[in-house]
Amino acid sequence: MVRFGDPSGMVMTMSEMQRHDDEATAREATAQTAAQSQPDTQSQPDSATDSTPFEPLTATYERLRHSTDSAELSEFARRPLPDRSDQAAFSRATALLEAVAGNRHTPLEDRIMLAETMPFPNILVKLSTDPSPDVRRAVAANEDDKNWLVGRLTKDEVPEVRDAALRNKRTSWKMRLEGAQNTDLDADTLDVLSRLGVSEESGAPAILATMVRRAVALNPGTSQETLDRLRDDPSPEVAKAAASRTSDAS
Known part of the structure; x- marks a missing residue:
């Protein structure tokens, strides 16, 4: 049995290795929660300044999720996100991108683009189950993945996806x-x-x-x-x- 130790003679088992990974994940989650704790004071549109008919988030989400209009879905996938200072608009846009990412009528090249560039967990999780190995491989290589997500992709049925996940520093x-x-x-x-x-x-x-x-x-x-x-x-x-x-x- 090989014992791996540091200069002080410490030995690390598989369970200790798992605990090390879990503690790192917990620290990251705590930091992310603190960063996102700012209150949302812009959750409703200002009817006094915006005369455009407002479609509720859930209605827009469902419409995009079931849309068969590839051109509309592609345009939405590549639309620049609102500035983060406009928290309500930014949150709405990223939520709707999840619907676009999960719609198989969204062109493959757009789904790959989202998998390569998006840092948002909800979108990456959606794309990680895409039927296209090219999309899953792009998710596996994305260094904004959570370690549990890229870890799941190390078990993918396609070797190229597994390999990309193992090369990811987030694994x-x-x-x-x-x-x-x-x-x-x-x-x-x-x-x-x-x-x-x-x-x-x-x-x-x-x-x-x-x-x-x-x-x-x-x-x-x-x-x-x-x-x-x-x-x-x-x-x-x-x-x-x-x-x-x-x-x-x-």
């Missing part, structure tokens, strides 16, 4: 470790994981990054080029695992 360490242990993972993605904590994400928790790199070294799908590099890994556990694979191959 939890638990999911990265499971990916590094997956013998069906492609060599290029394994190579990306093999660099965590060294040439990529150098500030990553040393114990967690070491566990992932060692799993890559032991994965039969890892390329010889990656193994050769891991033999010189700064972690003795990783270097030893890579050397054992090289010895087995010879």
Whole structure:
């Protein structure tokens, strides 16, 4: 049994790894809640200054959700968002984008564009279940994903989607470790994981990054080029695992 420790002799188990990821998620959620705690004082249109007939949010949402007008949906998908200072208009627009994102009559290129560029969880969650692998892959690569969402996409049925999710910096360490242990993972993605904590994400928790790199070294799908590099890994556990694979191959 390999024990991964820091200079003080600490050892991290899988449950501790999960707790580390959960604590990071909780800190992020707390910060986001505080940032969004400003009161909404503009929730209703000003009838004295706006004579345009006002359609309730729910009515517009349902109309867009069931629309078959691809041109209208495309125009809405690419419409610039209101300034964030107009909180009511901004919130309304992002809510309606969820309906557009979930409508299969929205052109594929527009759904991909939203998946690549949107930072809003409600829209990304909607797009993460899109029937097109190209859309799901774009969501998986979006670095504004919540870690639980990109983690879910590491289990996608399409390899390209899983690979994109594992390359995403938002992926939890638990999911990265499971990916590094997956013998069906492609060599290029394994190579990306093999660099965590060294040439990529150098500030990553040393114990967690070491566990992932060692799993890559032991994965039969890892390329010889990656193994050769891991033999010189700064972690003795990783270097030893890579050397054992090289010895087995010879």
